[in-house]
Amino acid sequence: MLLRLWRDSAWRAVLFQVLLISLVLLFGGWIVDNTLTNLENRGISTGFDFLSQSAGFGIIQSLIEYNESLSFGHTFVVGLLNTLLVSALGIVFATLLGFGMGVARLSSNWLLAKVAAVYVEVFRNIPLLLQIFFWYFAVLSVLPSPRQSLSLFDIFFLNIRGVFLPEPVFDAGGMIAVWAFVVAAVLTVGLVLLNKRQRKNTGRPLPFLKATGALLLIGLPVVTFWLANGSLHWDVPHLKGFGFKGGIELLPELLALWFALTVYTAAFIAEVVRSGIESVSKGQKEAAAALGLRPGRVMNLVVIPQAMRVIIPPLTNQYLNLIKNSSLATAIGYPDLVSVFAGTTLNQTGQAIEVIAMTMAVYLTISLTVSMLMNMYNRWVALVER
C-alpha cells in the first residue's frame, strides 16, 4: 500500500512539497526565535517607536521640509524621496540615451556605429562605483567656484556647488492650473485606453481622439489658469555671498550619481535595444522598404514597435538594477534611503533589524511596482495572435 503511494507521481510530488515547506517554516521559526532570544539577552528593545524620536542630524538635500529637530520618520521619507528622485531621473535619461545608442550601433554609418559600440563596451565594463567616483571627483569637483560660475544666458549656472536653474513659481491660481494639467493627463490616458478597447471590439476608433486629447492637455490648464487668474514668475538663481540663492539647486552628489547611473545603465539598455531590433525579421524591413518608406520611418513605424515586446522584459531588469544601484549613493554622500536611513539613522538608533527590514521592504515595493507597470505595458504592446 505505502509502496504504491510512493510510486504514484502525484502523491510523491505532494509529499516533497509538504516536506520542503515544513523545512522552510522550521528554519524561519528558528531564526526568529534565535533573534528574539539574543535581543532580549542583550537588552535591546524592539519595535518602531524610534521613528518618532528626534533625528538630530541634517540632510543636504530634501524634497520635503526637513530640519534636524524632526523625527527619524522624517529621515525615512526624505531618504525614500531622494532615492525615488535619482532613480526616476536615471531611468528617464538612461532610456533615452540607451535607445539612441542601441539604434546608433546598428546604423549603416560606420562612424556612428563604432562610436556607439565603443561607448557600450567602455561603460558597461567599468564598475559603477568607479564611474560614480569619476563623475564626482574627476569631473564635478574641478569645476570653478561660484564666483567664476559657468553660466548660460545668466539664468543657468554651473559651478563646484552644482547646477542652478530658474524655478517656476506659481501662486494659488497657477497651482490650480498645474492640477488641471494632471487631471487632463489622466483623462487623456483613460481616453486612449477606451479607444483601444472600442477599436478591438467594434473596429471603429473614437472620433476626434487626437483633437480631444490635445484640447484637454493644452486647453484645460490654459483655461483654468486664466479663470483662476493665476500668475507665474521665474525664481532666477543669483550670486549671494559665497553661493547662489533662489531657483532649483542640483547638488554635485545628485549630478554625479545621476550621470553615472544614466551612462552605465544606458550601455546595457543599448544592448537590449540592439538585440530587440535584430530580433525583428529582415522581411519586415524589406516589406516596409518595398512600400517606399524611408529608413527612419521603417525603424519608427515598423521595427521599433515590434522590437518593443522583446525589449521590455530585459529593459525592466535594467530599471530594477538602476533603482537598486542608486544605493551606491552612500559612497559619495548623496542622501538616499540607504545613506540616511540604513546608514545614519541605523547608527544613531541601533535598531538594525527594524531599519534594515524597512529599507528592504521599500526596495521590494518599488521594484515590484516598476515590474508590475512594465508588465502592464508589455501586455499593451503584445501582438494579437489567433
Added chain:
Amino acid sequence: MLNINNNKDALAPVIDVSQVNKWYGQFHVLKDINLKVMRGEKIVICGPSGSGKSTLIRCINALEEHQQGDIVVDGTELTRDLKNIETIRREVGMVFQQFNLFPHLTVLENCTLAPIWVKKENRVEAEKTAMALLERVKIPEQADKYPGQLSGGQQQRVAIARSLCMNPEVMLFDEPTSALDPEMIKEVLDVMIELANEGMTMICVTHEMGFARTVADRMIFMDDGQIIEEGPPETFFNNPASERTQQFLGQILSH
C-alpha cells in the same frame, strides 16, 4: 492617368534590365541579365532554387544592389541615388513568399501605412482606397483584425492589397504561394489572375505552372544566374528549346 514624366512612353519598356551582373562575395548570382518588360505585360520566371530568379526581381526594386549593368524602371534609372530608389519603390509593388505583413498593425493599418507616410494621403482617403482594395481581394470583413488572426491565404491577399494601395505601375511576386497550404493557393492565384486580367504589369517568380499557362505573356527560365530560355507559354511548355528547360519542366510537371 496624367503623365507628367516625359520619359514615359507607352512603347518604351516599363522595366529595362540590361547587362546586369551581381555577386555575393565570390558567388556570381546574376550573369549578364537582359530583360525588357512592356507595359501591361505578364512575365513568369521559373527555374531551380538558387538560380537567381528571386535575386533578379529583388534587384528591380533595390532590395538587392546590382554591381554591374543598368536597371531603368519607368524612366528612372536605379542608381545609389536615394531619391531614385524612392521613386522606383513607389512605382513597383512587391509581394513576398512570407507575406511580411506588419503583425503589430491591423489589416487596414497595414494597407494605409505607406499611402499615409509615403504619399501623404489623408487617413480617411487612404482608408477608403484600402477598403476598396480589400473588397477586391475579397476580405473587407477582416479589415480590423490583426495579421496573426488570419489564415496564410488571407494574409497573402492582404499583402497584395497592401501593395496595390500604393497604386503601382508594376507588381513583383516573389513565390507568392510557396508558403501556403495547398487549399489556400487557389484563392491567392485567383486574385492574381484577376489582377492580370485588369492589365497590371506583373513579374511573377512562381512554380505554379497552371497559373503561368493562364496569364503569362512570356515565360522565362533561369538557371545558374542566367536566362536560359524565354518565350510565349505555348512554345515554352510544348517545345522548350533548351535541354535544361526540358529537364526542369519534366521534373515539375511529371506529377
